[in-house]
Amino acid sequence: MAAPANLGISVPFPERNPFTKEGVLLGKKLFFDPILSGNNQISCATCHQPEKAFSDGLALTTVGASGQPLRRHVPALQNLAWSQGWFWDGGAKDLESLAAGPLTHADEMAQDLRELTRELQNHSSYAPQFKAAFGTDSITSSSIMRALAQFQRTLISGNSLYDHYARQEPNAMLTSAELRGLALVRQHCAPCHATDFFTDQSYRNNGLDAVFPEDHEQMAWGKGRITKHPEDVGKYKVPTLRNVAVTAPYMHDGRFQTLAQVLDHYTHGMVSSATLDLIFKRPDGSLGLPLSAAEKTDIISFLHTLTDRDFLRNWAYSPGK
Numbered sequence: 001m002a003a004p005a006n007l008g009i010s011v012p013f014p015e016r017n018p019f020t021k022e023g024v025l026l027g028k029k030l031f032f033d034p035i036l037s038g039n040n041q042i043s044c045a046t047c048h049q050p051e052k053a054f055s056d057g058l059a060l061t062t063v064g065a066s067g068q069p070l071r072r073h074v075p076a077l078q079n080l081a082w083s084q085g086w087f088w089d090g091g092a093k094d095l096e097s098l099a100a101g102p103l104t105h106a107d108e109m110a111q112d113l114r115e116l117t118r119e120l121q122n123h124s125s126y127a128p129q130f131k132a133a134f135g136t137d138s139i140t141s142s143s144i145m146r147a148l149a150q151f152q153r154t155l156i157s158g159n160s161l162y163d164h165y166a167r168q169e170p171n172a173m174l175t176s177a178e179l180r181g182l183a184l185v186r187q188h189c190a191p192c193h194a195t196d197f198f199t200d201q202s203y204r205n206n207g208l209d210a211v212f213p214e215d216h217e218q219m220a221w222g223k224g225r226i227t228k229h230p231e232d233v234g235k236y237k238v239p240t241l242r243n244v245a246v247t248a249p250y251m252h253d254g255r256f257q258t259l260a261q262v263l264d265h266y267t268h269g270m271v272s273s274a275t276l277d278l279i280f281k282r283p284d285g286s287l288g289l290p291l292s293a294a295e296k297t298d299i300i301s302f303l304h305t306l307t308d309r310d311f312l313r314n315w316a317y318s319p320g321k
Contacts, residue, residue, distance in 0.1 A: 004158030006166045006196045011081045013153055017096060017146045022133040027151025029129070030144065032319035035119060037109040039065055044102070044148070047074045050317045053243035053308075054078065054155060059254030065110035071219045073254035075239060076247045078311065081153040084201040088236045088252040089223050095149040100141075113141040120144070157242050157311040158196075165305070166196060174305060180295075181302025188289045189241075189299075192279075198241035198306065204277045205234040207270030207287060208251060222252070224275075234275045245304045246312065259303060263296040 001011040001019050013019055030036060034043045047061055048054035054077035060069040072088050086092035092101065102108045103116070120126045121139045130139045133147060162182075164172035174182065185193065194200040203223040212220040212234050219225065224233030236252045250256040256265065270280055270287040280287050291299070311317075 001154070003156065004163060004167075006163060007079070007082070007156070007158050011153060011156065013081065013150075014094070014096070017149060019150055019153070020133060022129070023147050023150040024154055025151075026129045026133045027147035027149065028317075029126075030148055031151055035123070036103060036111060036116065037065060038111045038115075042109050044099070045319065048077050050314070051246075051312050052076070053157065053247050053312060054317075055247045057248065059249045064105075064108040066107045068107050070107055071216060072252055073249065075237075076243060077152060077155050078157040078242055079197060079240065080155060082197060085203070085237060089221075089226050090203060090237060091226050095152060096142075096145045098152075099145050099148045113144075116144065117141060155311075155317065157308040159310040160242070160306050160308040162302075162305040163196070163308070175301070177298050177301040178305050179302075181298040181300070182305075184291070184295055184299050185241075185302055188291065192238045192277075193241050199238045202238050203232065203235040204238055205236075205273060205275040207265075207272070207276050207280055208253075208255070209234065210271045210273050212273075231275060234273055241303060242306050243308055243311065245307050259300050260296065263291065263299060267291050267296070 001013075003009065003011050011019075031044045031048075034041050034046070036043060042063065042065060046063055047056045049056055056074045059073060060071065061074055062069045064070065075088065080086075080095055083095070086095065086098045087101070092098040100113075103111045104113060117139050120130070127137070127139065130143060130147075131137055134143050136143075161172065161174070165174050191200050192202065192204060205222075209220070212222075212224070214221075217225070221233045223235040223237075224230065226232075244250075244259065248257060248259070250259070250262050256262045266280075266289045268288060270276070272287060276287070280289070282288070282290070
């Protein structure tokens, strides 16, 4: 499968789960089908909506099976084939295991995987589709995850105005404000939002909180919840900036509603803690990035060039297509 030229030569995949047309189409059908939830009312796309770069526009959604607010903001899904670690805290080891948590969690889709495999096995259209994709009459939780992973690896965003400019395509130009914003992003926002993926795939503490309670299964610990290492407490996955203008609200808990609020945090809203990333500590002991109001305006202008309208409206990512 080909990739946009500034992202790579091809789309990576594990040897145990290569792309097939049948597997991708099956994964897409599963992604949009509420049959995956215990109550048959919630699909993956309920929270991961194509027009919002597969995010949902809410801080902490309550549309899951329990009706209780989740404790993490629904992340966008794009360019996952190149990701290194999944979920805000790195709790999934690969894309094939990513869906197990949302599918089975009581506050999300609340599904029993054994019941799901029985339901799909008895479904008139799914049984032949699984056989076409994986060559067996048996539907397993593993084959469900593999199909979903194949589809999610096709969610590639690389056709924004910035991409046309980066590939030096004819008539692809940025305004003076957008170019100034690009230079500022490269100066102040990298290495965290690095390369044309606009993430370095790392986990960092960006000064949101001073303390990290242990309640609710240590959800506030971020990556520290997974590794149990003190140096990882309060660190979260650096998200991509791609399509950031349409994926508000922001941060792992959706606390900021606008890009202006995000930049205000980075200039004068950061708080100190033991694991705060050193890049935010200035020589004079203050915290944050030295950005003027005009510079923040330029950065926001540039960030809008990362909106990939073709990705947001791609018929291949829509149900029933």
